[in-house]
Amino acid sequence: MKSKVLFAGAVSVIFANAAPAQTELTMWYHGAGNEVESRLINQIVDDFNASQSDWAVAIQSFPQESYNDSVVAAALAGDLPDIIDVDGPVMPNWAWSGYMQPLPIDEAAYADFLPGPRGVWDGKLYSIGLWDAAVALYARQSTIDALGLRVPTLDNPWSEDEFMAALDAAKASGDFEYALDLGMAWTGEWYPYAFSPFLQSFGGDIVDRSTYKTAEGVLNGDAAIAFGEWWQNLFQGGYAPGTSQDPADRDRGFIEGKYAFGWNGNWAAVAHMAEVDDMLFLPAPDFGNGSTIGAASWQFGISASSEHPDGAAAFIEFALDDKYLAAFSDGIGLIPSTPSAAAMTENYKAGGPLEVFFGLSEAQAVLRPVTPGYVVAAKVFEKALADIANGADVADTLDAAVDEINADIERNGGYGH
Amino acid sequence: MAVIDPANHGLRLATRYAVLVLVAAIFVLPLLFMVMSSLKPTDQLLNDTSSLRAFLPVGDISLQNYYDAFARAPIGLFVFNSILVTVGTVSLSLLLCSLAAFSFTFLKWRGKGLLLSVTLATLIIPFETIAIPLLLLVSKLPWIGLEGFRIGWLNSYHVQIIPWIADALTIFLFVQYFKDLPEELVEAARVAGASWWQVYVRIIMPLSGPVIATGAILKSLKMYNEQYLWPLIVVQQESYRPIMVGLGYFFQLQVAWGEVMAYLSLITVPVLVFYLMLQRAFIASIASTGVKG
The missing domain is CATH 3.40.190.10 (Periplasmic binding protein-like II)
Incomplete structure (x- = not known):
């Protein structure tokens, strides 16, 4: 009897200490070689992985110049990751080609975003960007x-x-x-x-x-x-x-x-x-x-082959927090996607030296033709x-x-x- | 009767040296520009390009670009990967291609002329035209390695090595060289009871130093310097990337040219060392393998 109690106790201790395993989500990013960008995106990944116990994002960065070629080759070989980033005007082609699936995040999460960072194709949101360029x-x-x-x-x-x-x-x-x-x-x-x-x-x-x-x-x-x-x-x-x-x-x-x-x-x-x-x-x-002027820059989306679109969407929604939008803007100088994030930045807040760019993006931006x-x-x-x-x-x-x-x-x- | 005019002789000598200096300068100046530029801040580097200062260690000289280059990319890893892939491919290629050439040259079998022609015909096919079919093939091939069994060769060293082992140019070099070797050597060895394998190992290959050196230099330069498209499409993990894909790390919106030059200088060092080493072997093998008919 004593041994049964000990066994049961040991089992309960093992299960109590074993954290539920996080499912790995793979992610590709175009910023290899850019120290600031790498630091920022890795910070978001670390924060997300620590914020919940269901998913763990593993990031792989690529040189920007060859990123698109790598993605297209991986798509042909059936080797795409769960989360990819995509240049805004290229997104319709990747969606049409079957490389991406619609992004299942709540519309409220991007309601106040500038038009440029919204990657909409065929009436569905496929990608969303943390910044715009003008x-x-x-x-x-x-x-x-x-x-x-x-x-x-x-x-x-x-x-x-x-x-x-x-x-x-x-x-x-x-x-x-x-x-x-x-x-x-x-x-x-x-x-x-x-x-x-x-x-x-x-x-x-x-x-x-x-x-x-x-x-x-x-x-x-x-x-x-x-x-x-x-x-x-x-x-x-x-x-x-x-x-x-x-x-x-x-x-x-x-x-x-x-x-x-x-x-x-x-x-x-x-x-x-x-x-x-x-x-x-x-x-x-x-x-x-x-x-x-032109609009749309790099955006996050989910590959068509991802078996965990809910996890990938959870990460992308997590990354849309104003503090990350502002951090990217302060780090690499790009236009944050929301007015509230712009207000948190050094350059784009009211009276900031680059405030004019937010206005330009808001008032004049025209997306490049949204077609594959x-x-x-x-x-x-x-x-x-x-x-x-x-x-x-x-x-x-x-x-x-x-x-x-x-x-x-x-x-x-x-x-x- | 021709008389050597000392004045003419001096002029001829001066002309010869002038031409040699000019040719040497054509080869050395780009390297000098690369190394000197790697020591300068990007602003100064760009300003110096319009004058001879581009080739001189003048102005604000430091190793800062090298520090920054190492901070931007895992250069040691990229160089290691490229050397590993190059050594693996070249070694296997020399073995396999020399064996193929041996068979084409010395063995008698039906259709070898046709097969050699077909092999050489592959020289005219640009790699870009077969890159995608080859990608689809290797992505579905099985592999048993240290990590166990898996389907697909992507993200590995062997996917960067195996497709490049068989090479029509190297086979052609060996065939041409083997044809010039005296047939009597092979016939004598066969009469003495040597097997074909013994003829290959003990007679032919020891006499093939020059073509081995030539093949190794050509193949190594190709594998080390030109491997870009293939690793780009079959390797997604940074841990397997070679130097040419790594070069992309330095091309951001604002290109830091000083770091680019530092990176290029660093990755050039193994090539120069290898070339100098093999150049000696090349000369030595020519001197030592002369065969009198």
Whole structure:
């Protein structure tokens, strides 16, 4: 009898001490090599793992440049993790391709989010971002004053004529190598992200968003041709350095006074403010159809093969806490997704040096075309803009781009639209 | 009768040295630029690129980029992984390809000419065209290792080694070299009762120093320097990543070029050491394996 009691006691002690095992959730992230980003994302993972006993997230980071290739290869090999992060405009393609499943989190969790960080495709939320990114026209107050220009505002941005007059004045002053730095040295996603809003402001677009089945009429219509001619004139007219721009000049040209104006993102703003005392971040010019900038950055979602979408969703919802949004913003300078998180940050709170970017993102942001075909259309658009910058015939180049985009849409059966 | 004009001789010598210096500079200057740049802050590095200062240790010189590079990425791990994969692949490749070449050259069997042609024809197929089918294949192959049985080769060293062992170029090098060896050596050994394996091990391979060195150098450079796409798609865990995938850690939105140069300098060291070691072996093997007909 005594031994039975001892045995029962031992068993009860063993079970009392054994914590229930946490189910592992695998997660991939694009920030390998970025110390600040790695520290922040690992902090969220550690906090989540310690906050409950059901799930344990194990993170694997990848270099950003090759992250998408790694995910696509893993999807083909059936080796995706539970949680992935995805660049906003790429998400529809991954959802359509069957790499992702809808994100089952409560709508209240993202009710006050900016539009950019919401990854919605086919009427369902697939991904959600902790931050957004915005682009602005970089300028110096001293340059504006010296050239006798009006400071544009969100409510009253520069018109096309005012913008070109500003570039003419900068060019005529002889104080700069070029009037405008568009960042032509940055290739890839920068082109559609940074430059397609100009096209939209002219009245065109990369694809027809009413059907998403063609680019005909929007990428080669009158508005697009007017955009193309304006774009080509920036380079042929000597206003901006072209595709052969030295990457070093892109990083430091504005700071060193080579350029009067720069078209750059909020991620570069802190570094510029550190070296330029009178920095101004101005809204995009209005070319006739409103002043617009790009939107959407990296977001979290759940892979289609995840066997634990509830756990993955629990982690993502946990990460949407304002304190993490604010921590990421303070750490890497990006725009927090909510006004309440913005108020907690150094740069985006009321009166903060980058507050203007939150306003830009809120008021002017237009998502890149929300379609699986975007990943192909973006590359076609990039090539077309580079060709036009290098002197190619505008109408012919845009017609060829339309043909290429339409052929891709047709090849893929309309991408489910 | 030709007379050597001392003035002409001096001019010829000067011209020869000028050409040699120029050729040496073409090869050395990029390395010098890389190492010097790795010692400079990024701002200075970029400013120096427009002048000869780019090749000189001037300005704000320090090892800070090396400290920062080690903080950003597990460089030692990446170098270890690349060396392990390179050594494993090259060793197995030299063995397997030399055996294949031995068979193509010395053994008589039906269809070997056709098979050799087919093997060499694979040289024209770019790896990119077979990367995805190969990925699908290795992701479903079984494997028994120290960790037990599992399906799929992804995230391992062997997935980075095995697909690269058989190599048409290395087979071709061995075949070409074996063809130039005197057939009498093989015939004499066979008459003396040696098996084919003994002929391969005791006669042919000891005479094959130059082609082994050449094959090892070519294969090693390919495995160490060019392995990017394949590990990118078959290795997701950092613990198995090679150096070329690791290079991506340094390309953030604002590229720290000083750290990039420090990383490149560090990963170049094993290549230079290996090349210098094998260069001596290469010369020695040429000198020692001359066969008189």
